[in-house]
Amino acid sequence: MGDIATLANVSKPTVSRALRDSPLVTAETKALVLEIARKHGYAVNRNAQKLRDKHTNTIAVVADFKSFPGSRLADPFSFELLADVAQALSMRNKDLLLCAPAEESHETYQSILASRHADGIIFLGQGQRDPMLRQLAKTDAAFVVWGAVAQDQPYCAVGGANVRGGELVGARFAENKRRRAVFIGGSDKHLEMKQRRLGFEKAFIAKQPSATVGHIAVSDFSYESALAAVTAYFEEKNKTEYPDAIFAASDTIAMAVYKALRDRGLSIPKDVSVIGYNDNPHAAWCSPSLTTIRQDTRQAGSLLVEQLMLMLEGRKPQSIMIPAELIVRES
Amino acid sequence: MGDIATLANVSKPTVSRALRDSPLVTAETKALVLEIARKHGYAVNRNAQKLRDKHTNTIAVVADFKSFPGSRLADPFSFELLADVAQALSMRNKDLLLCAPAEESHETYQSILASRHADGIIFLGQGQRDPMLRQLAKTDAAFVVWGAVAQDQPYCAVGGANVRGGELVGARFAENKRRRAVFIGGSDKHLEMKQRRLGFEKAFIAKQPSATVGHIAVSDFSYESALAAVTAYFEEKNKTEYPDAIFAASDTIAMAVYKALRDRGLSIPKDVSVIGYNDNPHAAWCSPSLTTIRQDTRQAGSLLVEQLMLMLEGRKPQSIMIPAELIVRES
DNA sequence: TAGAACAATGAAATCGAAAACACGAGCAAA
DNA sequence: TTTGCTCGTGTTTTCGATTTCATTGTTCTA
DSSP states (O other): OHHHHHHHTSOHHHHHHHHTTOTTSOHHHHHHHHHHHHHTTOOOOHHHHHHHHSOOOEEEEEEOOBSSTTOOBOOHHHHHHHHHHHHHHHHTTOEEEEEOOSSOOHHHHHHHHHTTSOSEEEEEOOTTOHHHHHHHHHTTOOEEEESOOOTTOSSEEEEEOHHHHHHHHHHHHHHTTOOEEEEEEOOTTSHHHHHHHHHHHHHHHHHOTTOEEEEEEOSSSOHHHHHHHHHHHHHTSOGGGOOSEEEESSHHHHHHHHHHHHHTTOOTTTTOEEEOSSOOGGGTTSSSOOBEEEOOHHHHHHHHHHHHHHHHTTOOOOOEEEOOEEEOOOO | OHHHHHHHTSOHHHHHHHHTTOTTSOHHHHHHHHHHHHHTTOOOOHHHHHHHHSOOSEEEEEEOOBSSTTOOBOOHHHHHHHHHHHHHHHHTTOEEEEEOOSSOOHHHHHHHHHTTSOSEEEEEOOTTOHHHHHHHHHTTOOEEEESOOOTTOSSEEEEEOHHHHHHHHHHHHHHTTOOEEEEEEOOTTSHHHHHHHHHHHHHHHHHOTTOEEEEEEOSSSOHHHHHHHHHHHHHTSOGGGOOSEEEESSHHHHHHHHHHHHHTTOOTTTTOEEEOSSOOGGGTTSSSOOBEEEOOHHHHHHHHHHHHHHHHTTOOOOOEEEOOEEEOOOO
16 A cells, blocks of 8 residues: 555545545545556555454355265255355445354354454354354344344344244145155254154144154255164054155155155155145246245345444344245145 | 553553463463454454554455346255355454455456455456456456366456356267257356357257257346247247257356246157256256266365465466366256 | 634644564573 | 583564644634
8 A cells, every 4th residue: 555655646545435435535636646556556454444344245155065974965046045145245245254164162162253254243044053043142242143033032032934834834735735744854953853843733733633643753854864763663653554744844855755755656746745845946847846935035045134234333133034825836 | 562562561562462372471471462362352452453453364356146136046056055155264364354346347356356345356256347357367366266267368267168068068969969059058158158059050960960059148147038038939830840959058057948938838858858967966957957067166165265376475376177077967 | 903703734642563673580501 | 710502581672553632723712
């Protein structure tokens, strides 16, 4: 910056002001400085800026790419969410630091903020880290979470209306006169999964009091483990006990269900209805196309960013639920 | 840092050295400083560090999330690649700055480096930005690109063996005695697409000299535009001219082909063979399961990072092709 | 025409860490 | 006993931009 100043025959502060388009410098000087800076490919050093300004203008985004080490991709839903968060941040001119932390402790995340790596954190996926997040909330850390929105939560979360989503599925199965429904998804440690299951069971049984509801637990949300879980389930039941409706907690799991049903020669939806969650692109493309629950990731992304910005301005953020919509297709 | 120094009864540089585990300080002092720092939740200010050190330890990754504005996700392949690049970077303790630049010019990217935002750039997807990249290569910018590897390229690229991939498909169709093959993919401005098409046509015609090869161009790689393009293609042909083999430049496009064929009551693979590209997870799940070309994104990610690191060390990087593998399934 | 108000600019201090350099103590060799 | 070296530590300077605060002219008002 000193060089530019010399070249323009002004002082460093003037260059700084010109570059930040301050009203304190003449249009003439401004133009001169800008021209010289451009010509020499000069760009202000962001690190000096960050040091001086004491804020970094960047947000750390924590995403779990792999549902477990060595597996293939997590559900594409996470990526849509990431893409939409990225867009929301870029609209506010914030930089996005993508984190896949090695160690999962609140100290790790505190130090991201303490070291001025980022001004705030967005967690894409609450998963099983609720206890850690509660710890983190005790500090003055600025963060928001995509996940279940609950009553007693000491931190700000934005998430789908999971209970409602479950209810929609339960009601739909009931309407179609299904009698042996099964939920397949994660354990109750996963708050979102628990909400979906609860809403589902309640709504289904309310309308079909004499029907039954089962539960298949999967350890992670990969296709492989879901397939293993469903297969095991079928193998220990005899044919008369087979479900006639399956609610999969994600579309990826639903694909594993499709496979298991096809292997057994069961037809979808005649023998068994299937409903998924998230409305992955290919839910619409597969055959039969998959009925599923859609959550608007675009809206989710911008709400997450919006609430975090509120926190950074010192204002109070709000936990928000975004609607769940049943997309009825063939399954 | 000054405070920690006072508390530990030493000077700032000693704290600095202790924290960086320098051999110049006593194990005793080191332990004391570490303990005090931990207790007070102190973390070194990364921005001051970056300013002083003149390098940022962060890499900018440019990813195109949307194939065109307003569309849904780009092909999941990009995300697998992103995930694997993220992992490769985190193994080297590099931070990942995710960029979705508004303006696509070499100046934009130069200024990311000039402003010390990042030390280097990884472009995930060459797309149509080859001319821009050539401009950028004229500067001393450190960057690598996922995309087509070509002879006269003035920059370092890591990419799939697209010609070879195309050849595998062409050979496979020829083996199956197909006579009217069609390639559906992007224009020749997209170097990767061009390579796939060329390899395909050459290999197919070589083994089936009397056969024909057609070409359907799609503007972007979304399901919707692919479906529109295929549909239009079928509508202007009469039945006898229908292809009996279709090579889709991505699995997403292949799904659109599936849909179009199903709509016309054509059976896969009896009437028409279909082969895709990338081996998306659900290529294996759909029915009939999709024969496709696999590229190892894990390897791609670590090679991209490795070559970039070479550049940053001042050594000469190398463009590298990773193998294409034909995954034979039902289609 | 003096004095105030104002507009544009410059000098110096600051952010937090790290490297260069300096220094004193302890020890070995001469 | 003196010189010279190593070891641990402290002093000082530096990185580059920005924000006081001070300083010029300039214009306007009484």
